[in-house]
Amino acid sequence: MDKEIFLTEFGHLAQGPDGVKKLRDLILQLAVQGKLVGQDSDDEPASVLLEKIEAEKKNLIAKGVFKKSRQKPKEISPLFLIPKSWKWISMAETGHEWGQEKPSQDFLYIDVSVIDNVLGKVGSNVPLITPEDAPSRARKLVKPGTVIYSTVRPYLKNIAVIEQEYSPKPIASTAFAVIAPFSGIDATFIKHYLRSPDFVGHVESQMMGMAYPAINDSKFFASPFPLPPLAEQKRIVAKVDELMALCDELEASQETNVTLKRDCVASTLHHLSEASDKDEIKSNWSIAENNFGKWFDDLETVKNLRATILQLAVQGKLVEQDPNDEPASVLLEKVKAEGICAKNKYQSSNQQVDAQLPRGWARTELGNLISIRSGDGLTKANMELGSIPVFGGNGITGYHSSSNVIEPTLVIGRVGFYCGSVHITPAQAWVTDNAFITTFSEYCFDIEFLYWLLRTTNLKERDSATAQPVISGKKVYPIIVTVPPKGEQKRIVAKVNQLMTLCDELEAQILSSQTLNQSLMASLCHHMTVN
Incomplete structure (x- = not known):
């Protein structure tokens, strides 16, 4: 088999995960079955x-x-x-x-x-x-x-x-x-x-x-x-060495291209998140949107895109500010008056710091937004047959016949490897003592916005340095966050959901393409090694 024909036929199929490894395996399989080089009647x-x-x-x-x-x-x-x-x-x-x-x-x-x-x-x-x-x-x-x-x-x-x-x-x-x-x-x-x-x-x-x-x-x-025959063994070894060297070249070329592309994407996303001028933000975002299909064609770059979307969201760079929105400072005063947050001590930051924030936003401690308490203990053995989801440290862990929350609730993993993970329950759910039930002023804050905000704070970094990771209010409440007006919160949520759906579609396309490549490679392997 001519090397150029081999690369033409199979090189494009080696683009997916472990593609070059599969190509190497195919070479060896063809080699040991006598299908990589021709037989010579003089051998x-x-x-x-x-x-x-x-x-x-x-x-x-x-x-x-x-x-x-x-x-x-x-x-x-x-x-x-x-x-x-x-x-x-x-x-x-x-x-x-x-x-x-x-x-x-x-x-x-x-x-x-x-x-x-x-x-x-x-x-x-x-x-x-x-x-x-x-x-x-x-x-x-x-x-x-x-x-x-x-x-x-x-x-x-x-x-x-x-x-x-x-x-x-x-x-x-x-x-x-x-x-x-x-x-x-x-x-x-x-x-x-x-x-x-x-x-x-x-x-x-x-x-x-x-x-x-x-x-x-x-x-x-x-x-x-x-x-x-010995002569054919020698020809096979020579051909395998030749094709494996080509696989090395193909692998190196792929790694170079992936590195260049990821560096380019990372640079654009960095400039996007660091930009402060509105026109610069629009320009950089336009470049990213126009190249979604080209740049975000592997799971790693899509993961980075998700992180950038959330970063832009909590920086006030994802949607426009509206001067008619009630400022976040007013919301925080109302929260303080309601008395349901963990700390009632909101104080406006000095003017120099506030000047760096988008119009209408405020900077405060997380304890001035929310209050958390542990859920109720429920072991697997004590779960009764039912359809109500049970939420633990990392989302749904089973189903039960009764609930301890009766409206969509923000849940934070409290203990274990997944402590700090954030979820929203359906209207009825049971939250175990491996997670926190979060309460907040629904008048002042959108639950989905708080969900995305908490996702960006990386709460797991606040876990205790023990064999069993755990977070507490003492660790969570002092975290500094920035808060937009309620109207902007809703616009941010709509935009984030729209872009996350796009990310889901990109990931689905990537996985579909990978599955297709794997199926084609498997089919060709079967065809060439069986026929």
């Missing part, structure tokens, strides 16, 4: 190669390099169809081990931790260990050209070829299955096969254990291996 077939390997094996046994296996060969179950010039053999027939020894002098210890499982190589951080400090698993001998395969958590693909001479000599962990390939079997081809989706799937069906899933050596060496 010496695998059947003849096996005869030579058998002669070599007898010679090595006679020299005492390894012992003849006493186990009878098991019947091999092919994993897929292979070309006629290939042969299915067992992994045990691909090579031999170099034996084991207990270290008696300083050695280089090759453990799973030194394997680069992305590149499939032994890293440069191989530790030098004395016999006294040798782990009990340091036993297996390896030499250049040896393939090592971690049988513990094999899905991590800690697989490599020993590519160099080491001094002092290396010893590998017993966590590895070791293969010193016979003449006529390419070590890198073996590595590619062991990393291929077909073999990974086979091993996963053979694994045992929960905490440390593993395949034992006997099952590993009994696994099927597709043996091509």
Whole structure:
């Protein structure tokens, strides 16, 4: 398969999440099934190669390099169809081990931790260990050209070829299955096969254990291996190397493009949130709106867009101010008179500070807007069958037959990992003691505006530094916030909801595109590996 054709056919499908990884897997799958390079009738077939390997094996046994296996060969179950010039053999027939020894002098210890499982190589951080400090698993001998395969958590693909001479000599962990390939079997081809989706799937069906899933050596060496002619092995390895290098280029190009785009978006959003001049805000927002489809085409940039929308909302930069709106300072005086907030001590900020706020806005402590109290305890065991949602630290945790709030209520997570999360209940709900029930002046404040305002304050940053995160009124009430007039609150809510709906649509399009790419990739993989 020509590399340009390959990239033309599959490069665009690698744009989604893990797209290049899927492309790499496809390359390996095509390679080990004999579909990446053509067969050559002049190649010496695998059947003849096996005869030579058998002669070599007898010679090595006679020299005492390894012992003849006493186990009878098991019947091999092919994993897929292979070309006629290939042969299915067992992994045990691909090579031999170099034996084991207990270290008696300083050695280089090759453990799973030194394997680069992305590149499939032994890293440069191989530790030098004395016999006294040798782990009990340091036993297996390896030499250049040896393939090592971690049988513990094999899905991590800690697989490599020993590519160099080491001094002092290396010893590998017993966590590895070791293969010193016979003449006529390419070590890198073996590595590619062991990393291929077909073999990974086979091993996963053979694994045992929960905490440390593993395949034992006997099952590993009994696994099927597709043996091509040696010349074809070499062509396959060369083609895989070539295409993997192209994948590296494609991945680097994608990362560069994503970084540039995100930097551009971040810069625009930053200028948008930092702008103070109305004309500048309109200009920057117009640029962002005109490029929604181009800029916000991944979940990360949409997430940043949501954050910027909320930031603009609480800065008074999302909608126009109306001089006819009743100022927030008047609202705060009315709240103080009502006496329902946590603190009745609103004081106007000095004129210099207020001058920095949009017209009609005021700056105050959160305790001058709201009052919070814990909900009522309700365990799962005590929930009675019903349709009324139960709100805990992170929204709905179940359903109950009765309620402890009878109108839409602002709820703040009080304890646990999700403390500080904010939700609005329906008209009837039960709020547990893992959350706060929030009360406020409904005449002065819009519940949805307070919801978005609290979302921007990142209440979780106010949790106590304990094993079980928790927030309290003592932490929440002193938070400084800015408040717009009631009329502007409603306009802000309408605009935020409109833009959040747009963000929802953008995310849906992104997920739909990703799903389509994944389906196309899966379909093409199936077509090319089955047909």
